Amino acid sequence: MRSPVSAHPTKVLPLVWLVSMLLSGLAAPAIAADVTVPTTVVQTGRAGRSLDMDGAIQPVRQATVSAQTAGNVLALNVKAGDRVKAGQALAQLDARVAAAGVAQSDAGLAQADANLRNARTQLERTRELRGQGYISQSALDNAENQFKAAEAAVAQARAGRSQATLAQGFASVNAPFDGIVLATHLDTGDLAAPGRPIVTVYAPGALRAVVQVPASQAATARSAQRIEVQLPDQRWVAPIKKTDLPTADAVSQTVEWRLDLSGADSALLMPGQTVRVRFADAAAGADQKLATLSVPDAAVLRRGELTAVYVAQDRQFVLRAIRAGSAQGGSTEVLAGLKAGDRIATDAVKAGLAGARP
Incomplete structure (x- = not known):
């Protein structure tokens, strides 16, 4: 008996060929056309000291209630x-343990009161007998001491009851x-x-931005002539109060800055939200200007915690992480990751496409 394939070659083979062609078409990768992206050479410039850092929003008044x-x-x-x-x-x-403590303290107070009454009665009788000359002075002294001890026991029992009642309120x-x-x-x-x-x-309505400034940059932050916080609507606002703690963290080697915001600005924020904090114009005078690197804002790629640029190398772009500083006038300061003479893509979005070329 012949197989179905050999029996009907003209029907089966075209079907197999069609299926294989469809599968190969689905698996074939798309070929992207080359995209030419303009580049620019990173150069040094003279600019004042500035710091751009991420901060966290915290309530000015917050309490963690414990048992x-x-x-x-x-x-x-x-x-x-x-x-x-x-x-x-x-x-x-559950207040049952506290309630039992109150009952126990009540019983202790009742017992102390009874002992005090007995000690008072005994003292009065001893004084009468002493006045009649039937007992010695030492017996009277002993009765007086017992009465004072009973009074102290009552005071102690009352304090214990107050403590138990207070614990019940907890x-x-x-x-x-x-x-x-x-x-x-x-x-x-x-x-x-x-x-x-x-x-x-x-307490709502009073929030602050908290930023951890590296100890090596503490002097720069303190000399900043302008400190600003960026709100979610991209506006930069000045805090109504600035406080830098006088000590550095021993582990992270950072100094904490607390920037209190106004009520109107706080209404746009939530505790735990991340904001951008800028310490600008830290150095006054041309002699204090520093050589800095800056790149166009469009050249900077920001994806979550990643800040990077595309560097041109051998007719292709290589993504390189950088540490960005302040952004002003359409340019972003680069604190680390690039050097003068590096050629980077002016458009980070296009440079990330398949087939992008310098």
Whole structure:
């Protein structure tokens, strides 16, 4: 018996040929036409010192509310984003242990009161007997000492009861001020312990940009004549208050700057948001101008944490990471990654296309 292929060669072979051609067409890569991208040579210039750095938005007033007593979380009354009032209950803890402590302190106070009454009665009888000459002075002194000890025991029992009552009040975790819940750290059923965070609350309307300036650039930042923060609408605004901490971090070797923003500017931002901070015109006078490198803004490729340019090498473009400084007048300062004489693409988008050539 002949196979179906040999029986019908004129029908099967064209079909196989057609399928193979379709598959090969799908697998064949597209050939991009050459794209010529203009280039420019990086040159040095004279410019004043400036720093452009990323900063983070933080609330000026923020509190992480923790438990002051141990107990399971019976109810978590808020979630992230909720507005709360000062004194509002954020979470409710199991108060049975605290209630038992209050009952125990009440019993201790009752016992101390009873001992005090007995010591007072005994002191009065001893004084009468001493007045009649039936007992010695030492017996009276002993009765007086017992009475004073009973009084001290009552004071101690009352203090213990106050402490137990205060601990019972810690079962309700309340908001310290009017604000917005930034985050919740525990959930219903979790075990709360003294010092363990439960809820973080911040006061809206007062935010600041926090930037970590390298210690080697601290003098440049302090001498800056103009400090600005870039808002999401691309506007550069001046902070209403500037504070640089007097110490450097021992690990990162950075100095923290806190730039308080106005209420109108804070309304456009959120805690945790990344902003651009510029320390401009740090050096005054022509003798303090520095030789710097700058490239056109369009030549800089920014993709998340990557800042790079396309460098022309052997009739092709090679992506090279750079550390960018301030951007002014359509040019971006390059702090590291390039040298004078490097030839780069003036359009980073086109240079990234397949087939792009200098």
